[in-house]
Amino acid sequence: MGRVMLLLLLGVAVGSEVRLGTGDSRASGAVTICTCDLSPAICDLNCCCDPDCESGDPASVFSFCLPGSVSVRSQVCLYGWLLFRSNSPYPTALIPASPPRTPELFCVLPVDPSLNYFVAPQTVDATNFSKLADKWRAFSFSPLSSPVPTFPDFYKADDPVLAVSRSGTVGVLIQPAPVGAQNLCSDSNPARFLRSSNTSCQREIRNLSDSCLADPWLSARHYYQNISVFRVPKDVINGTALKVELTGPVPDSPTLQGGRCHNVVSQVVYTVLYNGTQGITNVSVRFALVNASGARLQQEFEVNYQASSRDRTRTPCDLQNVSQGVPGVTPASPGERQTYYFQITGSVSAPASGLRRSGNPGYLAGLPVLADTGSLSAPSLQGDGSCSRRPVQFGVNALSGCSIRGELAETCESLRTRAYNVLLGEPWPRQLGAFGNGSTLRIPIIYENCTDQAVGDCKTGCLLPVFLRTQILWAEVGLLSNPQAQIQGARFRFSCRVVSCLDVTVLRSQASFTDITRRGPPPRSHPGITAREPLDFFYPFRTSGSAPACAGPGPVFALLVLTVMLFV
Incomplete structure (x- = not known):
């Protein structure tokens, strides 16, 4: 080892062309596990190790390579002609000459990555599941004691604008934004201080006759009535807030006439006046109304910030009559410059769904957990109150649910089956994929069901499953330099109670993920020099x-x- 070190130093001293830690392409090897290859038979973007990419050098085609798709080796290289003999205890390699006239390279790997690995996870079954789950403490949705929140003295740029409802609930001023492939409106996007922006999204109208009068987001009153904005955040403590003012006449409420819903909101424009660190001084809102008869409605939401020291008068832009020559569009009445009427037609088609991995081979956080029935799913509540399904995402602890109601002539067995189908989906999953690439390795699900009590009827009450706790144990396996997440065990535990069939029963589902990774012994230390x-x-x-x-x-x-x- 001493001679090797001496020759390394000699190479630096006398060889001006010798490169230590060279980045020569000859010193890189192939990637054995391509973690970014998620689409079978399709070249994944920026995945430089994807065998489906026909390019001989993907790095020259893509703008960058995803982490893990190129080999990264920590090694020290010098020209091979400088060495006569090597007695290094570390792995070495001779890199051939490329191009031909360049000398070959002698490389030493001071760190052997094969020494850094994860210990093989324990076998998980029904006998030791509870012991492992208690040792590594799973996620819980139980409320924890939280400190009293503090509020700053003034807003900073991009802070959510705080608001309060008539009931006294403190929240934020909402600026709906599009989400998903169909650009449906999400009412969880806050308006942010000093960020003037415009968003556009679609509302889905399932039943026009019912939604016209029942859905609050179709009415203008929903966006200003009983909403007050805090001048500065610290005003939350004393409850002082500014009421949102209405610019112009009070808009009419939605009405259903001749199969069309009149006076539906299509545009909301908030104007916020502010005075530096003194905070918000005034908030006003104006609307544009339309007549709608289609299954979808396009809405626009705009938030503008203006300094209160400027001229507060603002001339609204005249709305261009873009409806000329367009069938199904009714122009606005004379004199109503802020109001125009049109009809929404057509629909947005969902993107074609194709086969996609949830990791390769290990799971990636946020991607669906694979099961023998497809993707593992959980119940979710739709806007109209009906039950739907949403995928269970790996590593994401979540709580969701929906409600069901029985019929008087329904039996307990039928209602119990319907409750299980809502919690588990149809068909019921029996196995989970150990890896996210759809390998044949499967993990059986441990079911802990309720006591079988299917007798009875809806008059006396039925024992129904009302809560499903899905607990998944996983561990990282393989090398520390390229860990792969693997599911080791899964348990579905039900909680039941007696309910009346005619009552609305809320069914809830909780998914939690517990990491039971065990690391191997530390790598060997560097040998001493004799x-x-x-x-x-x-x-x-x-x-x-x-x-x-x-x-x-x-x-x-x-x-x-x-x-x-x-x-x-």
Whole structure:
């Protein structure tokens, strides 16, 4: 090892062209596991190790390579002609000459990645599931004690604008925004201080006759009535808030006439006046109304910020009559510059769904958990109150649910089956995929069902499953440099209670993920260097490698004998 280190230093001193830690393409190897190859038979974007990409050099085609798709090796290289012999305890490699006239490279890997690995996870079954789950503490939705929130003295740029409803609930001023492939409106997007923006999204109208008068987001009153905005965040403590003012006349409420819903909101424009750190001084709103008869409604939401020191008068832009020559569009009445009427037609088609992995091979956070029935799903509540399904995402702890109601003539067995179908989906999953790439390795689901009590009827009450706790144990396996998430066990535990069939019963589902990864022993430390004396004056009476420097008095004794002989 000493000679190797000496030659390395020599190469740096005398070879001006020697590159230590070179980035030469010859010093990189292929990736054995392509974690970004999620689409079978399709070239994934920026996945430089995807075998479906026909390019011989994907790095020259893509703008960048995803992490893990190119091999990264920590090694020290120099020209091979500088070395005569290597006694390094570390792995070494000779990189051939490329192009031909360049010398070959001798590379030393000071760190062996095969020494850093995860210990094989424990086998999970019904006998030790509870023990492992208790040891690694699963996620819980139980309320925890939280500190009293504090509010700053003034708004900063991009802070959510705080608001309060008539009931006294503190929230934020909402600016609906599009989500998903169909650009449906989400009412969870807050308006942010000093960020003037415009959003456009679609509302889905399932039943026009019912939604016209029942859905609040169709009425203008929903966007200003009983809404007050806090001047500065600290006003939340004393409850002082500014009421949202209406610009112009009070808009009419939606009415259903001749199969069309009149006075439906199509545009909402908030104007917020502010005065530096003094906060918000005024909030006003104006609307544009339409007549709608289709299954979808396009809405626009705009928030504008203006300094209160400026002229507060604002001339509204005249709305262009873009409806000329368009069938199914009714122009606005004369004199109503802020109001125009049109009809929404057509629909947005959902994107074609194709086969896609949830990781390759290990799961990636946020992607669906695979089951023998497809993707594992949980019940979810739709806007109209009906039950739907949403995918269970790997590593995402979530709580969701919906409600069902029985009929008087329905039996307990039929209602119980319907409740199980809502919680589990149809058909019921029996196995989960251990990896996200759809491999044949499956993990059986441990079911802990309620006591079988299917007798009875809706008059006396039925024992129904009302809560499903889905607990998934997973661990990282493989090398530390490229860990892969693998599901080790899954348990579905039901909680039941007796309910009346005619009552609305809320069914809830909780999904939690517990990491039971065990790391292997630390890698071996760097070997020490055994110091040896070089060949010296006393050769051949003493060899350089016969003993350490402090082995005995041999050199001292020889020097004394030589001195005596000279003087005699």
